[in-house]
Amino acid sequence: MITISITGGTIMRLFFDLLFGKTIVRIINMINKNRGTNLPGEYVIKFDKNFIKRFNIDTTKVIFITGTNGKSTTTNLINHILTSNNKKVISNLEGANLLGGIATSLIKSSSLDGKLDVDFFIFETDERFLPYIYQQLPAKNIVITNIQKDQVQRNGDPDYIYQILCNIMNPEMTLFLNNEEPRSKSLQNFSDSVIYYGVEKNSRSFTKDESFPTAPCPYCYHKILYSEYNTDMVGHFHCSHCGLKSETDIPYLINNINFEATSFYLNEQQFSMPYSHPFMLYNYSAAIAVCNYLGLSLQEISDCFDDFVNIGGRMEVLNYKGKEINYIRIKQENPETLQSALNSVAEDKSSKMLILGLCLLKDFVPYYTNTFYSYDCDFKPIIESNVEKYLCFSKVVCYDTANRLLYENVPSDDISIINSDDVSQILSEIDNISSNKIYLITWLKTFNDIKKYLTEEGV
């Protein structure tokens, strides 16, 4: 355990920062206990831009988890494993992954005189804002989950994020890199201390036909060739031109994956799978690598997997008039999460309805109508998985969503189209089909609206 102490003239300044921050936390808690993961920190930073620096934190004990997909789950799992093993952890578990969120975690965990009784700091960090966070808190350990297409309205292309990460990488860091994601793997040259994690080919690994592009090599921009995908655009690979490739022998390789028995192995240690979806495997692998590096044995880590409960809103089940609505979250502008969701549904060969809501992008003004990421995704497995009826809903872009299905030769009679996000209209379509199994793929807001409607209406 380490106890952080504050030095010299910063004590008084930090005291007032914390007094201010804790007061805001208390006020917000009085209004709504679920809020306040970000605001107190934001306000304190406005008041004192070097607030985080004043803690004089041992940065070898700080782990940043960053990348495109899987940050929150990996952060939550690492936190769960460490705290289950009686380690004291400060973390931002609610996904408040900007400077304000990290500052808020410190405000909440610190005493008024700035003492932090903690073993490790485990912080999810937004990849775009990492330089600002790193400037305040230069973590010595960074986990890269993956660097993929995402949020193009603000990021443009993956290289934008890649360059941001390249600019903060340095030889002082220990890098936890996804062995099977080319951009993540290509960061290997920045440090001699690199720990690879990965996943062996398994029964849910897949390929796509030649009409689907793969990806450009981050070193030479030639074609990346994948042996298979364990999750979209992540799998054993090599560049068709230069030497970049996934390693065959890495210390943290998940293997012997059995989705039916919900178990896998890593270095002969058996683990249970709290969520048996392929895209979770890389989160498991990264978390095991980090916790083992921090001193826990594989047995101690494995013991915590059984009772891990992920943060809400990723995959949930709702009941509606005797039917099961299985929700799988997607991030808009993000083909990887859509492909993973489609693959998960396609695993179920029973008769079902698929509700697909590729909605308007409403991250910031101007809202816009992007559904183009769906053309990077392979719909064939789901088309062949016994879907009784498709419903394409969402204001404005419902026809574009339906068109994506028509391009996969789904008969137009099998597709209902609703130009609306209205929950009652969506539910009335469910009433009209015989299947009891409903899959809902859309962004989190629409799912929350449906959940709220069902609760309020008592359906």
Added chain:
Amino acid sequence: MNDIIRVVWLFPDTLSLHGERGNILALKRIANKMNLNITIDKFDFENKNFNFMDYDFIFLGAGELVSLKRIKAHLFRFIPMLNEYILNNKTLLATGTTIALFGNEINRANQNSFTGLNLMSFSTQEKETVYGDDIIAKFNFPNSTIDIIGNQIQMIDIFLQNEDSLGEVIYGYGNNQRDKTEGVRKNNAYLTNVLGPVLVTNPWFGYKLLENIAEVKQLEYKPINEFELETKSYQLKYEFIREKESKIRK
């Protein structure tokens, strides 16, 4: 062979940012509806010798700006052939940031500039920030115009020199937000900032391109004048864009 429309898809794995594959699917689908035979080939870094003149349609999708220098280096040896291709009124479509390749100068934000293929007279400047939005434009053809709706993730500004624009911006950013021009056109080479599956959402554009090729090659084809679903989609999006909050003047 001459009764087939031959398409070549350039650097499909490198220039693949925004579901560009949809355009290839759209070409196949529209050609199928027109009773035209179509083949799709790919061209990549592995192709050292290649005859673009054997093709009727060249397609390049949107790619990362960082990759364009390497692509330009590979295409360098093909510049005379590509120039001949364009001067012979053959069809070429490029989308998104990739269109910078065809100009004479590509200026990166970090001051690392390089020359383009210099097949058309325009320059590009990388923007400091990305601008993502919808776009509505009118594309000009010799005897007609067509309406286009789509998305734009703009990372560059384009400044036309001695070259025509492909069309006018009705709403959106276009080449540089200021002059209301959209894209670049030289003969039947069309460069547009409208990226992703532009031919899926605007099949009338794909139809126009294929119709032109069919007429030049004197191929029989079935005329199509109805795209019901896409028209409904166009109308919905048009209304949404007209009403939405935006900093860009409508």
